[in-house]
Amino acid sequence: MVEPMLAVRDVEAGYNPSLPILHGISLDVFEGEIVTVLGPNGAGKSTLIKAIAGLLSISRGSVTIGGRDITGVETHQLIRERVAYVPQTENVFAKLSVEENLALGALHNPDQFAEQRRRVLDLFPDLERLGHLAAGKLSGGQRQMVAVGRALMADPTLLMLDEPSAGLSPKLAQVVFSQLIRVKQVGVTILMVEQNARAALKISDRGYVLAEGQEKVQGDARSLLDNPEVGELYLGANSRLARS
Ligand SMILES: Nc1ncnc2c1ncn2[C@@H]1O[C@H](COP(=O)(O)OP(=O)(O)OP(=O)(O)O)[C@@H](O)[C@H]1O
Ligand SMILES: [Mg+2]
Numbered sequence: 016m017v018e019p020m021l022a023v024r025d026v027e028a029g030y031n032p033s034l035p036i037l038h039g040i041s042l043d044v045f046e047g048e049i050v051t052v053l054g055p056n057g058a059g060k061s062t063l064i065k066a067i068a069g070l071l072s073i074s075r076g077s078v079t080i081g082g083r084d085i086t087g088v089e090t091h092q093l094i095r096e097r098v099a100y101v102p103q104t105e106n107v108f109a110k111l112s113v114e115e116n117l118a119l120g121a122l123h124n125p126d127q128f129a130e131q132r133r134r135v136l137d138l139f140p141d142l143e144r145l146g147h148l149a150a151g152k153l154s155g156g157q158r159q160m161v162a163v164g165r166a167l168m169a170d171p172t173l174l175m176l177d178e179p180s181a182g183l184s185p186k187l188a189q190v191v192f193s194q195l196i197r198v199k200q201v202g203v204t205i206l207m208v209e210q211n212a213r214a215a216l217k218i219s220d221r222g223y224v225l226a227e228g229q230e231k232v233q234g235d236a237r238s239l240l241d242n243p244e245v246g247e248l249y250l251g252a253n254s255r256l257a258r259s
Contacts, residue, residue: 026076099171109151120168
């Protein structure tokens with residue numbers, strides 16, 4: 016049997032120990048997959064990704080990566096386990112140039128800087144042209160590319176993203192999603208949280224739908240797109256997700 020790369024087991028977590036937001040969430044991500052966590056506002060999606068990323072304390076359950084327990088391991092230590100996390104907002108250093116942002120992504124692996132930089136620029140050639148500009152001056156889509164590029168500089172095997180398409184036009188969201196397909200193609204496994212359910216599921220292998228801190232539905236992306244219950248109950252849509 017293939018073991019999951021990331022295994023989240025029965026996780027309870029929140030911002031206050033007496034008030035858990037996640038009530039026993041379990042989730043698997045297998046090597047080579049894109050897995051998306053969906054759900055309405057306040058469902059606990061960001062809380063889940065933050066708990067995995069070591070930003071919140073986990074009061075019950077466990078998180079393992081490659082079979083190693085990383086429950087409670089702090090964010091800056093996670094890159095040793097080759098896990099990178101891109102938050103939804105403030106995910107670039109606005110005053111620093113694109114090149115400086117990329118350089119910061121390789122702080123813990125300076126020996127690999129040149130090689131990683133080449134790899135990231137091959138993946139996102141636009142970053143080369145934008146290299147000298149302050150990240151804060153870029154468009155939303157370009158900034159997202161810098162954030163993903165910076166995360167990839169650390170050479171992760173698992174990339175976690177919180178709403179990579181938030182605030183972008185549908186067209187730019189599409190650009191970000193096609194970039195994530197390329198990231199997957201170079202061998203990086205992806206776990207993301209998204210509101211943009213239809214577009215995210217179209218590039219995903221599997222998905223989980225959360226509501227009120229619990230998993231409501233899970234399955235392969237196609238089955239979730241076709242599942243009217245998912246569209247109606249959890250995603251604010253009133254028809255099948257696959258339709259438009
Ligand atoms: N910093 C915080 N302190 C206390 N409670 C919080 C904090 N951030 C979020 N919450 C609460 O946790 C619950 C889940 O929020 P979370 O941000 O995980 O939802 P989400 O699914 O990511 O929603 P959205 O789609 O709006 O981003 C909500 O009830 C929210 O009010
Ligand atoms: Mg969120």
